[in-house]
Amino acid sequence: MPTPAPAPSPSPSHRTALGVLATGMLMTVLDGSIVTVAMPAIQDDLGFTPAGLSWIVNAYLIAFGSLLLLSGRLGDLVGRKRLFLIGTALFTGASLLAGAATSPGVLVAARFLQGVGSALSSAVGLGILVTLFTAPRERARAIAVFSFTGAAGASLGQVLGGVLTDALTWNWIFLINLPIGVATLFVALRALPADRGLGLRAGADVLGALLVTAGLMTGIYAVVKIEEYGAGSAHTLGLGALALALLTGFLVRQARTPHPLMPLRVLRSRSVAGANAVQMLMVAALFSFQVLVALYLQKVLGYGATGTGLAMLPAAVVIGVVSLGVSARLITRFGERNVLITGLLMLVGVLGLLVRVPVHASYVTDLLPVMLLAAGFGLALPALTGLAMSGAEDADAGLASGLFNTTQQIGMALGVAVLSTLAAGRTESLAEAGHSPAEALTGGYHLAFGTGAALLLLALALAFTVLRHPRAARKNGQEGGQEGGQRGGRKGGQGGSSREALAAKAP
Numbered sequence: 347m348p349t350p351a352p353a354p355s356p357s358p359s360h361r362t363a364l365g366v367l368a369t370g371m372l373m374t375v376l377d378g379s380i381v382t383v384a385m386p387a388i389q390d391d392l393g394f395t396p397a398g399l400s401w402i403v404n405a406y407l408i409a410f411g412s413l414l415l416l417s418g419r420l421g422d423l424v425g426r427k428r429l430f431l432i433g434t435a436l437f438t439g440a441s442l443l444a445g446a447a448t449s450p451g452v453l454v455a456a457r458f459l460q461g462v463g464s465a466l467s468s469a470v471g472l473g474i475l476v477t478l479f480t481a482p483r484e485r486a487r488a489i490a491v492f493s494f495t496g497a498a499g500a501s502l503g504q505v506l507g508g509v510l511t512d513a514l515t516w517n518w519i520f521l522i523n524l525p526i527g528v529a530t531l532f533v534a535l536r537a538l539p540a541d542r543g544l545g546l547r548a549g550a551d552v553l554g555a556l557l558v559t560a561g562l563m564t565g566i567y568a569v570v571k572i573e574e575y576g577a578g579s580a581h582t583l584g585l586g587a588l589a590l591a592l593l594t595g596f597l598v599r600q601a602r603t604p605h606p607l608m609p610l611r612v613l614r615s616r617s618v619a620g621a622n623a624v625q626m627l628m629v630a631a632l633f634s635f636q637v638l639v640a641l642y643l644q645k646v647l648g649y650g651a652t653g654t655g656l657a658m659l660p661a662a663v664v665i666g667v668v669s670l671g672v673s674a675r676l677i678t679r680f681g682e683r684n685v686l687i688t689g690l691l692m693l694v695g696v697l698g699l700l701v702r703v704p705v706h707a708s709y710v711t712d713l714l715p716v717m718l719l720a721a722g723f724g725l726a727l728p729a730l731t732g733l734a735m736s737g738a739e740d741a742d743a744g745l746a747s748g749l750f751n752t753t754q755q756i757g758m759a760l761g762v763a764v765l766s767t768l769a770a771g772r773t774e775s776l777a778e779a780g781h782s783p784a785e786a787l788t789g790g791y792h793l794a795f796g797t798g799a800a801l802l803l804l805a806l807a808l809a810f811t812v813l814r815h816p817r818a819a820r821k822n823g824q825e826g827g828q829e830g831g832q833r834g835g836r837k838g839g840q841g842g843s844s845r846e847a848l849a850a851k852a853p
Contacts, residue, residue, distance in 0.1 A: 368494075368495045384510075385399060388516050392453060401457075405457040408567055409465065411461075418747050421469060425541045426473050427540055433466025436459060437459075442521070443456040445520035456520075469751055489674075553599060617736050617813065620808060621730050629758050630760045640658065645787055647707060657717075666724070677728065682732045682813075683729070683733070689726030690726055701795045705784050731750065735750070
């Protein structure tokens with residue numbers, strides 16, 4: 347039996363395309379985290395009210411999260427390269443508007459447009475990637491690079507946001523996107539492969555688009571306002587029920603329409619459905635690490651904006667080293683499921699250590715081990731990405747990419763709403779009991795960290811039970827292939843082989 351030829355190495359144009367896609371993802375991730383450090387300066391300069399200040403984040407999150415699924419499918423229909431270019435151009439122009447904003451209304455509108463642009467470009471990034479890199483080892487490496495930008499970009503954004511705000515003004519956290527966006531557009535025009543898409547007739551479900559976008563937008567809005575209205579309020583429950591009804595109507599519509607916006611076959615894959623569910627739980631849990639640790643450093647330990655970013659930099663470094671240097675080789679050798687479980691176990695350790703962090707912490711002994719264990723994110727995210735994309739057909743790659751990004755944003759919104767609300771409620775009760783402000787804040791963060799650890803344990807349980815073991819999956823695939831071959835042989839004896847029939851129909 348001849349030895350199969352090794353898969354060809356990716357061409358320089360493929361590497362350039364990967365660089366473009368990773369840069370586009372980096373801009374999106376940075377924009378989500380870079381603004382948090384600069385919010386006090388923005389409030390002082392533009393006169394935001396405390397309630398209005400949250401809309402700097404909420405406007406972006408609502409637009410981004412609610413349009414990802416629709417954007418992913420549009421990429422399959424009209425062409426992924428075209429949608430990536432449109433989204434990047436819109437994001438770059440909105441960044442200029444945000445940097446030049448002189449009033450709260452203009453900045454919030456610009457942030458909404460940034461969210462729309464980010465949704466259009468990032469929703470199709472993974473879809474382009476998996477069609478470019480088809481060999482398993484090269485695809486694993488490309489996904490590792492792509493995932494690194496998402497895993498480490500948040501920490502890098504906090505560092506960059508602090509430096510730009512302290513050294514220049516808050517405007518530059520948006521204006522820095524201009525040269526990056528223009529360069530990305532110029533290179534993308536040449537490097538990304540042209541694709542015509544399936545055509546709008548293959549999925550031009552206008553009613554379905556309206557239902558899913560309105561449902562996601564309503565749901566995300568209800569979640570981000572939980573801290574203001576409360577989880578059991580009429581506002582939250584009413585909007586939650588409306589969002590559920592809209593999304594249920596969308597699923598019913600997709601099952602009945604001849605040209606669905608989201609073919610439900612995508613969700614029949616255990617890899618796709620399981621990976622998205624695990625990701626939602628993981629991202630929700632890690633909000634407590636990415637955001638609440640930064641608040642703990644500033645409000646309890648007294649770190650400044652730049653100091654907070656630098657304190658969290660080791661996490662970004664180890665995540666980058668593991669994502670780029672280790673994860674692809676481990677995934678190739680042991681499979682996505684095993685690598686994912688290892689990463690989740692490390693992340694449980696991260697939040698377990700944070701539950702015990704004291705009021706007067708030493709960075710070296712109490713926090714540095716936490717930052718180093720964050721390497722588990724560099725294992726978990728590439729493995730999840732590979733699983734989420736492995737069960738999707740080429741025609742649905744953009745949709746699977748948009749779905750993966752959507753569950754990531756929903757998980758983030760849930761983490762913000764639930765964990766921050768729990769932390770605030772615990773802090774208030776401890777303060778009323780006579781504890782010092784630092785003790786009350788630390789106690790509130792402890793509750794959020796413990797809740798996040800519980801979410802990660804639930805994600806582990808799902809990974810064990812829903813996601814198949816690599817050997818079992820391969821065995822099932824081989825058995826399916828043998829059975830299909832036998833059926834094909836029987837059919838061939840009756841009326842000619844499938845291959846011959848296809849050849850006869852070919853032009």
